[in-house]
Amino acid sequence: MAETSGLEAADGIDPIEKIENGLDFNEATARALERMYQAPEVQLQRAVVLHSMSLRAGEVVLDVGPGPGFLAHDMAAIVGPSGVVSGIDQSEPMVALARGRCADQDWVDIQVGEATDLPYQSGIFDAAVSTQVYEYVEDVEIALAELCRVLRPGGRAFIVDTDWSSIVWANRDPERMRRMLEAWDQHLAYPHLPASLTPKLKQAGFQVVRRDVHPMFNPEYNPDSYSAGILEGVRSFVVGRNGISEAEADAWAADLRELGEAGEYFFSVNRYLFQVIKPGLPSEG
Numbered sequence: 569m570a571e572t573s574g575l576e577a578a579d580g581i582d583p584i585e586k587i588e589n590g591l592d593f594n595e596a597t598a599r600a601l602e603r604m605y606q607a608p609e610v611q612l613q614r615a616v617v618l619h620s621m622s623l624r625a626g627e628v629v630l631d632v633g634p635g636p637g638f639l640a641h642d643m644a645a646i647v648g649p650s651g652v653v654s655g656i657d658q659s660e661p662m663v664a665l666a667r668g669r670c671a672d673q674d675w676v677d678i679q680v681g682e683a684t685d686l687p688y689q690s691g692i693f694d695a696a697v698s699t700q701v702y703e704y705v706e707d708v709e710i711a712l713a714e715l716c717r718v719l720r721p722g723g724r725a726f727i728v729d730t731d732w733s734s735i736v737w738a739n740r741d742p743e744r745m746r747r748m749l750e751a752w753d754q755h756l757a758y759p760h761l762p763a764s765l766t767p768k769l770k771q772a773g774f775q776v777v778r779r780d781v782h783p784m785f786n787p788e789y790n791p792d793s794y795s796a797g798i799l800e801g802v803r804s805f806v807v808g809r810n811g812i813s814e815a816e817a818d819a820w821a822a823d824l825r826e827l828g829e830a831g832e833y834f835f836s837v838n839r840y841l842f843q844v845i846k847p848g849l850p851s852e853g
């Protein structure tokens with residue numbers, strides 16, 4: 569995907585191209601995200617989602633945007649060889665990572681594809697999950713309608729997205745932080761999706777049964793933490809946006825790391841989990 573967006577970044581690089589290069593669409597950023605998503609706080613969120621899903625052996629499950637495939641691997645361990653885990657991700661490097669991670673589970677099938685055009689028959693999945701994906705999907709209403717279509721009546725879906733305005737990040741220059749985060753908001757289609765997700769889910773045909781909030785919380789600086797990964801992602805992404813130079817982005821990152829060394833680091837951001845069902849018989853388990 570390299571269509572021009574009509575928005576031109578200050579350095580002349582098309583922003584959509586830059587989003588792909590800066591986040592999760594090439595090999596280097598797929599690897600960076602894979603590393604960041606091994607942080608304990610992200611593992612904990614995956615465990616919460618997995619627990620909520622109450623999967624059983626033999627179930628047929630879909631992961632929309634599995635990325636590096638951590639959740640697909642864990643779901644496959646539960647549904648076992650009598651079940652199926654399918655995944656659709658638009659990034660070939662991500663698909664390669666997910667396939668590698670699930671290489672020993674031949675009931676896992678990960679394909680390159682679009683959340684807005686799922687290559688499955690209607691009503692075939694018992695359960696579906698999509699974490700940190702719909703906030704990137706411009707046609708999110710179409711994607712949610714697709715998700716509803718492929719679930720069986722009574723099937724359940726679990727959706728996680730971040731509200732990026734919920735960031736609390738200790739810093740020594742609030743105006744610079746404001747500009748940095750404003751530029752970071754450009755890395756995805758919907759930086760504030762959770763607040764409007766309930767009506768979108770209902771419109772797509774779902775019944776919303778539960779909503780929870782899960783903070784990513786790093787009260788200390790640790791290079792292997794979630795926020796250290798986000799810090800590096802923001803630093804590289806914002807250069808050329810909002811008039812931010814590389815030197816300014818580097819100074820912003822250095823400020824945060826210095827706070828870490830001084831024992832004054834503090835970061836949190838909220839992810840939101842939506843549990844929904846597709847109404848109809850047979851009832852979900």
Ligand SMILES: C[S@@+](CC[C@H](N)C(=O)[O-])C[C@H]1O[C@@H](n2cnc3c(N)ncnc32)[C@H](O)[C@@H]1O
Nearest residue numbers: 633634635657658659662682683699700701704
């Ligand atoms: C932030 S990663 C999350 C990965 C994984 N769900 C997780 O939580 O570990 C977002 C993933 O969504 C995929 N993605 C984004 N937009 C997509 C779309 N329209 N269709 C399919 N996949 C998409 C990206 O390629 C990437 O792998």
